[in-house]
Amino acid sequence: MKKEVISSLEKWYDSVNSPVARLRKTVEVIAKKVKDVPEWVVVLIAALISTRTKDDVTSDALKRLFEHLDYTFFNLDDMPLEEITQILKPVGFYRVKAKNLKKLVRTFSNEDVFSIKPDYDYLVSLSGVGRKVARIVLAFLGEGVLSVDTHVKRITERFAGREMKVEEIEEFWDNNPAINPMLVALGQLICTPRATNCSKCPISKWCTSSVTKLGR
Secondary structure, eight states: OHHHHHHHHHHHHHHSOOHHHHHHHHHHHHHHHOOSSOHHHHHHHHHHHHTTSOHHHHHHHHHHHHHHTTTOGGGGGGSOHHHHHHHHTTSTTHHHHHHHHHHHHHHHHTSOGGGOOOOHHHHHTSTTOOHHHHHHHHHHTTOOOOOOOHHHHHHHHHHHTSOOOHHHHHHHTTTOTTHHHHHHHHHHHTBOSSOBOGGGOTTGGGOTTOHHHHTO
16 A cells, blocks of 8 residues: 555645655755755755745855855855845744854865765764654665655654654655655645645555545
8 A cells, every 4th residue: 555655645745746746856956056065955954944934035045155156165154144044034043053153164075085984873963853854864875764744744744644653654654865855745735734735646645634535
């Protein structure tokens, strides 16, 4: 059943223009232009900015930031904190994130960033990086981990029909990182916090909470 669910999600995800897909494309484009740090650092910055922030707002902030940096990450070291703050605004907690970016560039300035092989413990030791952000980076690096955000948690619990801890959700989806953007998109467009559109949901026939399936 799970293979069918994922297959249906993949087909649906490829057919829609979701905020999360637009953000992933933005990160991909920027990462190709930035030459002074590896791609995972750009993914890390995007993940840091994205917390408590809508994906389209994150995309716009990320574009502004790297345009100001001339696509050179270490130019961030010379940029005044207040300027970074204004560039990030209106992302959530933009002042805190600006400070964390400053700390991040100073940390990497003292290391050969291209030789770093980041693992979970290393990532969460960085300023502003928690479990969710670390697992986003690890998923990008092909480590086979699922990052659970509010969309992934809500949809999985609705799908399974019960409350679940983060670790249970990771296990439920076999820690498949590919499921993250698909569930996030589903949460942005179909299975929103306040309402569901089960008739358009690609996995409603397997969902325990589907109003279509339950006849409500």
